[in-house]
Amino acid sequence: MLNTGGVYSVKQKMVLYFPSTVTEQPFTYYLIKDYNLMVNILKAHINPRKEGRAVVELSGEKKDFLAGLDFLQSRGVKIFPLEQEIVWVEERCTHCGACSVICPAGALVLERPDMTVKFLNEKCIVCEHCIKACPSRAMEARY
Amino acid sequence: MVKKTYEEINAKIRAGEAVVVTAEEVISMVREKGIEETAATVDVVTTATFGPMCSSGVFFNLGHTKPRMKMSRVFLNGVEAYAGLAAVDAYLGATQIPETDVANKAFPGEFNYGGGHVIEELVEGKEVLLEALAYGTDCYPRKKLEKMIRLEDIPQAILFNPRNGYQNYNVAVNLSDRTLYTYMGILKPGMGNANYSTSGQLSPLFNDPYYRTIGMGTKIFLGGGVGYVSWYGTQHHPDVSRGENGVPVSPAGTLAVMGDLKQMSSRWLRGVSFLGYGVSLMVGIGIPIPVLDEEMLKFTAVSDEEIFAPIVDYSESYPQGVGEPLGQVSYAQLKSGEITIGDRVVPTAPLSSYFGSRQIAVILKEWIKNGEFLLTKPVFTLPVSSEKVDFKGLA
Numbered sequence: 001m002l003n004t005g006g007v008y009s010v011k012q013k014m015v016l017y018f019p020s021t022v023t024e025q026p027f028t029y030y031l032i033k034d035y036n037l038m039v040n041i042l043k044a045h046i047n048p049r050k051e052g053r054a055v056v057e058l059s060g061e062k063k064d065f066l067a068g069l070d071f072l073q074s075r076g077v078k079i080f081p082l083e084q085e086i087v088w089v090e091e092r093c094t095h096c097g098a099c100s101v102i103c104p105a106g107a108l109v110l111e112r113p114d115m116t117v118k119f120l121n122e123k124c125i126v127c128e129h130c131i132k133a134c135p136s137r138a139m140e141a142r143y
Numbered sequence: 144m145v146k147k148t149y150e151e152i153n154a155k156i157r158a159g160e161a162v163v164v165t166a167e168e169v170i171s172m173v174r175e176k177g178i179e180e181t182a183a184t185v186d187v188v189t190t191a192t193f194g195p196m197c198s199s200g201v202f203f204n205l206g207h208t209k210p211r212m213k214m215s216r217v218f219l220n221g222v223e224a225y226a227g228l229a230a231v232d233a234y235l236g237a238t239q240i241p242e243t244d245v246a247n248k249a250f251p252g253e254f255n256y257g258g259g260h261v262i263e264e265l266v267e268g269k270e271v272l273l274e275a276l277a278y279g280t281d282c283y284p285r286k287k288l289e290k291m292i293r294l295e296d297i298p299q300a301i302l303f304n305p306r307n308g309y310q311n312y313n314v315a316v317n318l319s320d321r322t323l324y325t326y327m328g329i330l331k332p333g334m335g336n337a338n339y340s341t342s343g344q345l346s347p348l349f350n351d352p353y354y355r356t357i358g359m360g361t362k363i364f365l366g367g368g369v370g371y372v373s374w375y376g377t378q379h380h381p382d383v384s385r386g387e388n389g390v391p392v393s394p395a396g397t398l399a400v401m402g403d404l405k406q407m408s409s410r411w412l413r414g415v416s417f418l419g420y421g422v423s424l425m426v427g428i429g430i431p432i433p434v435l436d437e438e439m440l441k442f443t444a445v446s447d448e449e450i451f452a453p454i455v456d457y458s459e460s461y462p463q464g465v466g467e468p469l470g471q472v473s474y475a476q477l478k479s480g481e482i483t484i485g486d487r488v489v490p491t492a493p494l495s496s497y498f499g500s501r502q503i504a505v506i507l508k509e510w511i512k513n514g515e516f517l518l519t520k521p522v523f524t525l526p527v528s529s530e531k532v533d534f535k536g537l538a
Binding site for chain 2: 094095096097098099100101102110112114115116132133135136137
């Protein structure tokens with residue numbers, strides 16, 4: 001867990017798995033209202049009456065953070081560590097740079113004056129926008 | 144006055160004495176030593192581009208079967224090649240997609256595979272499934288064929304690209320409020336980004352704006368091997384406005400190029416996918432420009448600051464074929480990563496690889512310096528005026 005100093009003592013990305021029985025229930029609302037957590041939804045795939053998955057970043061005071069996770073688990077949501085990552089397959093990259101305006105996190109940059117693409121893994125938020133935006137399909141998601 | 148002939152330059156190349164520099168290197172040389180001295184020193188300037196070029200494809204002769212077959216439909220890994228030619232000839236276009244692809248029915252389509260990818264895989268040496276159908280004749284009785292083939296099994300494969308190496312191209316922006324999926328990449332709403340696609344100061348036709356040395360028969364680097372300019376490209380349109388340096392300020396000249404696919408490399412022929420648009424082929428092209436005189440050297444010394452492209456709206460102006468460009472911007476500005484349109488700062492992204500273009504210019508330079516690659520004088524140069532080229536639109 002990160003100590004970002006000051007207001008928030010915990011900030012963590014995780015994968016939430018929603019069984020089909022709970023996908024129609026609200027969760028973000030309670031996490032914010034009852035547990036005072038900041039909820040940043042990085043990616044979500046949730047359909048009514050079907051199981052769903054979401055990648056979220058929760059941040060807040062440690063006590064609230066743990067209570068929020070207990071709340072999610074008590075409602076049947078399963079919590080997994082964020083193990084998915086985006087990989088830059090360098091040999092497929094043509095260094096065109098089309099990705100550089102698509103990546104919202106500044107993790108894919110066109111370095112000047114060399115005009116080469118660099119992938120800064122630590123900035124990646126696993127939104128996966130680059131995967132389909134890369135013409136030569138050099139970005140892959142790995143679990 | 145500096146005057147050099149093709150024969151003199153080739154004699155120096157054969158002797159290993161030719162001075163060859165890239166179109167990037169020549170710029171600083173001219174800034175240091177001036178036109179006259181640089182023209183006297185430098186014999187050849189290498190130019191290059193490596194970007195998606197949709198008007199590309201391969202002519203195949205697939206080889207005769209026993210019994211013989213006049214193939215009327217041909218598929219390579221499910222991608223159809225045009226077979227309305229002699230018995231076992233076919234042309235696979237770079238933008239062809241498999242019949243099974245849902246295309247944009249699930250918008251935006253992903254277009255993960257198509258003609259460009261088949262070409263890349265063949266060049267890479269991979270096995271590809273050939274499926275052919277025929278109606279059968281007395282001389283060609285066979286009606287069906289399924290076979291795994293490799294490029295080395297095919298009698299002939301000729302890369303023939305009717306339109307490559309565009310002399311200048313649009314900078315694409317999106318004035319609407321929804322994301323656009325185009326051949327110029329993903330364009331975010333409200334001018335969220337501006338995409339461009341030429342290698343600027345390295346690009347072949349920017350360095351010979353009036354086509355003094357480029358025409359039918361010009362020997363070139365093509366897809367990692369050797370190829371030739373075979374004609375002016377489709378949509379070749381030289382009669383556009385030009386700057387004082389002769390460089391067109393909108394899309395102008397184009398090249399038709401060809402070469403033996405078997406000696407090319409998948410590093411410089413890459414299948415690419417454009418979300419919501421389709422597939423294409425990234426083609427690497429390098430063209431040597433002989434420094435015949437000071438004027439030629441001056442042309443090759445053109446820099447990104449002196450080359451301008453039109454900014455075009457792809458939400459309305461381009462698709463409807465109406466309106467005027469929103470302005471002009473230099474390649475130096477485009478390459479900096481952001482441009483200013485009105486009072487907005489807009490991030491830019493290229494679709495062609497400047498890094499790859501630079502590598503090609505260096506490879507071609509080495510080939511020439513090592514005496515492996517001689518220059519050819521074109522049979523005729525590309526038309527400078529459209530008088531002989533019909534450039535009409537349909538209604």
